[in-house]
Amino acid sequence: xxxxxxxxxxxxxxxxxxxxxxxxxxxxxxxxxxxxxxxxxxxxxxxxxxxxxxxxxxxxxxxxxxxxxxxxxxxxxxxxxxxx
Amino acid sequence: xxxxxxxxxxxxxxxxxxxxxxxxxxxxxxxxxxxxxxxxxxxxxxxxxxxxxxxxxxxxxxxxxxxxxxxxxxxxxxxxxxxxxxxxxxxxxxxxxxxxxxxxxxxxxxxxxxxxxxxxxxxxxxxxxxxxxxxxxxxxxxxxxxxxxxxxxxxxxxxxxxxxxxxxxxxxxxxxxxxxxxxxxxxxxxxxxxxxxxxxxxxxxxxxxxxxxxxxxxxxxxxxxxxxxxx
Numbered sequence: 001x002x003x004x005x006x007x008x009x010x011x012x013x014x015x016x017x018x019x020x021x022x023x024x025x026x027x028x029x030x031x032x033x034x035x036x037x038x039x040x041x042x043x044x045x046x047x048x049x050x051x052x053x054x055x056x057x058x059x060x061x062x063x064x065x066x067x068x069x070x071x072x073x074x075x076x077x078x079x080x081x082x083x084x
Numbered sequence: 085x086x087x088x089x090x091x092x093x094x095x096x097x098x099x100x101x102x103x104x105x106x107x108x109x110x111x112x113x114x115x116x117x118x119x120x121x122x123x124x125x126x127x128x129x130x131x132x133x134x135x136x137x138x139x140x141x142x143x144x145x146x147x148x149x150x151x152x153x154x155x156x157x158x159x160x161x162x163x164x165x166x167x168x169x170x171x172x173x174x175x176x177x178x179x180x181x182x183x184x185x186x187x188x189x190x191x192x193x194x195x196x197x198x199x200x201x202x203x204x205x206x207x208x209x210x211x212x213x214x215x216x217x218x219x220x221x222x223x224x225x226x227x228x229x230x231x232x233x234x235x236x237x238x239x240x241x242x243x244x245x246x247x248x249x250x251x252x253x254x255x256x257x258x259x260x261x262x263x264x265x266x267x268x269x270x271x272x273x274x275x276x277x278x279x280x281x282x283x284x285x286x287x288x289x290x291x292x293x294x295x296x297x298x299x300x301x302x303x304x305x306x307x308x309x310x311x312x313x314x315x
Binding site: 010013014015017018021041066067069070072 | 191
């Protein structure tokens with residue numbers, strides 16, 4: 001079985017007010033080294049698939065069609081083989 | 085004239101639209117459940133506000149895959165008039181019928197209040213009754229209404245006259261103070277290249293009779309009633 005771990009975040013060019021608010025919260029706690037904070041989504045999918053290459057192509061298509069909106073978001077993912 | 089009001093699980097403004105169509109305008113209408121696969125018999129479609137499919141993943145992202153949306157896309161591609169308000173606007177963007185996307189308000193607050201809009205395009209099936217620059221008072225009620233488009237898309241929208249409404253001061257100034265959500269260039273509503281698909285964040289259905297404090301949503305419905313007739 002294959003597990004896909006997907007991160008979806010707003011593009012750099014898109015304002016992330018939620019991330020900015022968390023950054024200023026960290027700053028007020030004294031974590032003054034935090035220069036930037038972006039908030040996104042983390043998804044874990046398990047696929048009935050054994051071929052990692054095929055899984056990569058499928059997950060790419062899923063991200064493009066539904067899991068991320070290419071107008072505002074970008075995504076990265078890792079594919080790992082896991083025990084079923 | 086028969087208007088189809090789409091209903092997804094989580095839609096909440098369909099009864100407000102139904103009330104305006106039935107009791108204020110006295111026109112024919114019907115609900116279209118999201119599992120329907122045809123919109124035959126309707127001259128105009130409305131996608132109301134709410135939280136379709138719980139707005140899971142992103143606003144409108146799952147609604148776009150409801151069976152009815154294929155019929156809505158065919159209807160729109162054939163030139164049929166389609167209006168999306170609030171969550172309906174978000175669904176039309178996710179479905180690719182309107183360009184751009186709607187993001188979380190820059191204030192991070194859910195904003196529920198009156199706004200003023202300036203009419204920028206009066207050549208759509210829903211704005212033909214307006215004068216260019218006319219100011220309309222309507223309510224908004226949303227947490228994710230910040231319109232976003234890439235710089236290239238924004239330039240194209242301006243060049244093509246696809247910006248239909250901008251948030252304005254009561255005297256018509258496009259100012260940051262009048263912008264309730266951080267939308268680029270104060271954009272409150274846009275239309276498709278063909279002009280027949282219009283989306284806006286405000287709620288015309290909640291401003292269509294004097295009792296509610298504004299009748300400024302009414303001209304959009306009056307325009308719609310004539311949209312199916314030859315001009």
